[in-house]
Amino acid sequence: MTEGFLQLAIFCAVIVATAPLLGGYMARVFREERVFLTPVLAPVERTLYRVLRVDPDRGQDWKAYGKSLIVFSTLFVLVLFAILRTQGLHPFNPEGFKSGSWDVSFNTATSFLTNTNWQFYGGESTLSYFSQMAGLAVQNFVSAAVGIAVLVALMRGIAARGGDGLLGNFYKDVTRILLYVLVPLAVVGTVVLVSQGVLQTLGATTGGIARGPVASQEAIKLLGTNGGGFFNVNSAFPLENPTAFSNFFEMWMILCIPASLPYAYGRIVGSRRQGWTIFGAMFALFAISVVVVYLAESHGTPAAHAAGLAGANLEGKEQRFGVASSSLFTAVTTVVSSGAVNTAFESLTGLGGLVPMVDLGFSESVFGGVGTGLYMMLLFVLLAVFIGGLMVGRTPEYLGKKIEPTDVKLVAIGALFTAMIVLVFTALAVGTKYGGPSTFASGPQGFSENFYAYLSQANNNGSAWAGYTGYVQPNAPGNVGAHGVTFADLMGGLAMVFGRYVPILAVLAVAGSLARKKVSPAGLGTMRTDTPTFGFLLVGVVVLIGALTFLPAFLLGPVVQSLSTNLF
């Protein structure tokens, strides 16, 4: 137990140390200042602008920024869908995999477009190397960059002093984030992973071992908080996550960018304390998650106890990670909206399984996906400012800008829309006969599978209670006779699209509104937003919205399981 807690403590310390280093670097990139990579990358950047016909000096208001984002994303999802549907025609397909069926391809395409990486496909058994590289890995980069770009636009809106309402240039932001942040980190990450034994080859399956260019995809899968594994069992597979050290490194890659963005935000709005306050609120919720899941998993499951085993829950976990590193990975990947897993979530204990659900219930605002996490948290910050303002009886202000009814309405849409999708879609899945073919387990576990599927997809996480299936493969391997469960594929795809783009548009609208506001100087009565008191208020708002919205659903699934030793 001591060794376990030591692992958790060291990991947390490393993350806290990373935040100012990487955060400071990213702040310079977002503000277009010189960084150590500028001499190498600036010429590439200029060439890209020329090729893409982008005028880097031309700013966009929120509508233009949003329009570019939507057009770009729509075209990209069509291309990805086309790649998956015509897989049989492409090169780099040593196994001769056939094209995917329309429903599974739709789910997969939206899944990668929206940075969810929900897996209704079996990577190593249905996708060619071309699909993995030119289709999925590209989206791993681009969807992450789009998420960060939206955050950067919001940060500029909050920090803006000019009042012209411009938020930056979408294409320029995406290009710079890719060039200066994601690609360099991914290159380093790939090399470290291969040094540990992760595959990186174009060679075909040999001796019954599926292979492929895994490490390059693994690196961006983690850094971009994507989470879609090359292999179906994701980061549990020894050739995707071979050692206890690679596991530590993978967890760091998942958390490094989301944990550093609050610091970057503090730098951009000109007050590091603002950044650290938000980081503190996120960190507190994260630490609680980690400890709860670790204690729960150390306790074991009713089923194992009934069979005569005493001790921790190793079902669905790998020996080299053990309970502590598996629990830590579970908490990291669900607060961060990554969805990479090194453990079968389906086999978590009742209470241990509640933690990923609650983490997702926070609408990925606790660290969250790259960019998406902090912009969701900033919506909650505005909500907390609004509530705090009501309490002290003053017009709510954030960093000198008045928060008016229109802003609060937009914030409410952004913060609550995803939750609505989750609950409505779960109700449809369990209330009609269509959810049935996807559900694997009986009792509360079966409910958890359905609920988690929509919770994870709508929040763009992508981890799964993997008993829930959207894909049936009767004649493995070779993708022969495979077919999708159309209902699950379609509902999941829609949940992912709405769960991503409705909040994004709300966030951009808020950013546009804030960018035009005048700044009034802080007075004596201004509620400060860089104090521990505000941190507590923020945690309260996040927990209240996360917990209140989903409490009845939590009760039906994991809470019943953790309170009962009955078997179903």
Next chain:
Amino acid sequence: MRNDLTRSALAIVVFTLLLGLAYPLVMTGVAQVAFPGKADGSLIQAGGKVTGSRLLARDVKDSPRYFHPRPSATDYSGSVTFFANRGPNQRSTRDLTRRHIDAYIKTEKPYTPRLTPARVPIDAATFSASGVDPDISKANAAIQAHRIAAVRHVPLARVERLITANTDGRGLGVFGEPGVNTTTLNLALDQDVR
């Protein structure tokens, strides 16, 4: 609108070429040069044929001459992977766990007479996540060592030395759990102990 369409289309082509082809192919080249064996999957070759990977468990559960890896829901497949998906409150989980315990006792009890269900190591009675987890706990290896020593007619101490040599410690001395790699251990057994 037209500007956005053109730029997006160009961006898709450029990003796909750079990130979807150049990046993975360059990284493949770098990996193949810097870590040739590892990048290929740490393969084991016998007589010019690939027979497995040092990082993946092999199905040796029918042979008493080898250390047995953890139970697998996928028959130790390295090409089609899925989770066992056994829930914490499911009757089927209890029944499967019982079956694992019974099988383990049946195999090991003749060589470890004091073995009872409560003493069966947890890792030996639960499905791993990947289905090809090569590692078992030290306690599990210590029990199986008695069988190996008896079946192969070698002193227990010699088997235990091989176990130590094939044990991976914690990452950086802190992370994860120590594990005994059954795949490399079995290879070492075949080389050292006829």
